[in-house]
Amino acid sequence: MVGLSWAERIGVPESFALAGLEMDPARLPGGTGWGELAGELRGYLDALVGVDPPADLVSEMAEQLRSWRERLAAARVPERDQPWGHRVDLPARGQALAPHVEMLDRGDDWLEATVVFGRFHLGGHDAVHGGAVALLFDEVLGRFSDTHGRPAARTVSLDVAFRAVTPPERELRLRVWFEREHGRKRQLHGELRDGDVVCAEARALFIVLRPDQG
Numbered sequence: 334m335v336g337l338s339w340a341e342r343i344g345v346p347e348s349f350a351l352a353g354l355e356m357d358p359a360r361l362p363g364g365t366g367w368g369e370l371a372g373e374l375r376g377y378l379d380a381l382v383g384v385d386p387p388a389d390l391v392s393e394m395a396e397q398l399r400s401w402r403e404r405l406a407a408a409r410v411p412e413r414d415q416p417w418g419h420r421v422d423l424p425a426r427g428q429a430l431a432p433h434v435e436m437l438d439r440g441d442d443w444l445e446a447t448v449v450f451g452r453f454h455l456g457g458h459d460a461v462h463g464g465a466v467a468l469l470f471d472e473v474l475g476r477f478s479d480t481h482g483r484p485a486a487r488t489v490s491l492d493v494a495f496r497a498v499t500p501p502e503r504e505l506r507l508r509v510w511f512e513r514e515h516g517r518k519r520q521l522h523g524e525l526r527d528g529d530v531v532c533a534e535a536r537a538l539f540i541v542l543r544p545d546q547g
């Protein structure tokens with residue numbers, strides 16, 4: 334991994350790096366505390382899903398969340414200026430929507446990572462929600478599609494086959510790879526495993542954006 338730029342290390346194209354602000358988090362949207370905040374939000378959602386709290390605690394939480402929502406309204410910015418999803422220096426781009434992914438290794442056209450779905454991503458009966466699995470593939474395949482100097486593309490098709498139950502709160506293995514690139518089209522595949530068990534496979538088609546679509 335030595336020798337890769339920070340954006341390459343975390344699997345995003347340089348073009349998505351916030352121009353001129355690269356490695357100084359204090360100058361990035363959200364500042365130095367954003368990663369901790371996103372992590373706490375992720376942890377909060379996982380904790381909330383797993384409790385049956387007493388009525389007074391529920392009321393207190395609702396009141397505090399309402400208060401935060403009202404305070405945040407005054408700080409609203411256009412999408413391009415928000416740290417959420419744009420902090421490519423942080424795990425999961427500084428957002429809590431997609432599960433936490435840690436890259437293990439990569440080549441020019443393949444990548445291996447670990448992923449842990451939280452309890453927040455549970456669909457039911459101890460299985461991760463199928464939409465959350467599709468979200469994982471779209472996030473990782475989509476970001477990897479744009480690496481190694483490739484121009485930005487968008488998902489036009491994502492087929493996911495659910496082969497076995499995907500368990501939450503376990504370290505799973507993810508492998509993604511390019512299958513084909515031709516013209517504006519990129520076909521990528523992904524496979525999610527729990528040990529030797531294939532939980533899900535994905536095949537996705539990305540279309541490179543024309544300059545007027547960026």
Ligand SMILES: CCCCCCCCCC(=O)SCCNC(=O)CCNC(=O)[C@H](O)C(C)(C)COP(=O)(O)OP(=O)(O)OC[C@H]1O[C@@H](n2cnc3c(N)ncnc32)[C@H](O)[C@@H]1OP(=O)(O)O
Nearest residue numbers: 345349418419421471472475476487488489490538540546
């Ligand atoms: C900071 C880091 C950020 C990381 C982001 C994480 C990744 C997230 C990725 C996403 O989720 S992107 C959001 C979900 N996707 C969309 O919203 C895409 C919506 N669709 C579009 O915006 C347009 O379809 C698009 C701009 C991508 C392409 O429109 P065009 O009008 O330029 O393309 P066109 O329709 O001419 O299709 C180009 C080729 O693709 C083919 N094609 C298009 N859609 C297809 C499809 N669904 N299946 C198969 N082929 C398809 C089409 O037939 C054609 O083939 P040929 O060149 O051979 O004629």
